[in-house]
Amino acid sequence: MPATMKKPPRTGTAGGSLSSRRALAKAGMTVSLGLLLVTAFTGTRRRTLSRAVHLWSGAALAGFSLWHHALYPAKAKRKEPS
Secondary structure (H helix, E strand, O other): OOOOOOOOOOOOOOOOOHHHHHHHHHHHHHHHHHHHHHHHOOOOOOOOHHHHHHHHHHHHHHHHHHHHOOOOOOOOOOOOOO
């Protein structure tokens, strides 16, 4: 690499910047919720494929929600004056 070109700063985590991971988590939640809604209206009891997609999209929604929650740091608890 030539001396004039600088390397971008490393974030220390795989997967890109924090904002791109947050956007990816939100997009995953949106897609899985959409699939959950569509498969709920198509009738999960009669069709085995619809039922399987419904179950997996529900699990994906739970996983994306947990990931999204983990991307936001917890706020420090404030002590209230007595």
